[in-house]
Amino acid sequence: MKKLIAIALSALVILGAGIYLYPILTAEDAPDSAQLDAAEAGAEYTAQLTRDLRGSDALHWGEGQVSVSAESIAHRGELAPGPDYKLYLTKGFVEHEDEFEPVKSQAALIGSVKSYDGFLLEVPEGVDIDQYDTVVVWCETFGEFITAARYR
Numbered sequence: 001m002k003k004l005i006a007i008a009l010s011a012l013v014i015l016g017a018g019i020y021l022y023p024i025l026t027a028e029d030a031p032d033s034a035q036l037d038a039a040e041a042g043a044e045y046t047a048q049l050t051r052d053l054r055g056s057d058a059l060h061w062g063e064g065q066v067s068v069s070a071e072s073i074a075h076r077g078e079l080a081p082g083p084d085y086k087l088y089l090t091k092g093f094v095e096h097e098d099e100f101e102p103v104k105s106q107a108a109l110i111g112s113v114k115s116y117d118g119f120l121l122e123v124p125e126g127v128d129i130d131q132y133d134t135v136v137v138w139c140e141t142f143g144e145f146i147t148a149a150r151y152r
Helices: 002-026 033-041
Strands: 045-049 062-068 072-079 085-090 108-113 119-122 134-139 144-150
Touching: 033 062, 033 072, 033 119, 045 144, 062 134, 062 144, 072 108, 108 119
Parallel strands: none
Antiparallel strands: 045 062, 062 072, 072 119, 085 108, 085 134, 134 144
């Protein structure tokens, strides 16, 4: 019985480590500084991501500057690594799962975040950034709030 418990605990530890490490191992390279500089130069809005939001914790956080234009959204900073991150725009600031989930269906999905030390995403055709005021990084797989910033 002790052996079975030890095997089960070992399997859980390995599974947990895999869930955490897999996104790090498969992350894409962040955009280079020149790409971020260009996106920032054309930005209509900027905002700061901080770790001190109600929905952020030791495993779910982001920090740095977000630059928003009609063409792209750039982030220069860091995100806690995790699987299946998505960037959304919302109407109204949210800082926790319980605030994002009710408005998610009205939020604009910008795209997948696949790097944790900065990203650059194109704004999809038909998304008007002036109709929104907040960027939200969300973990789709686990329904976890990562971070957000009000840009206007």
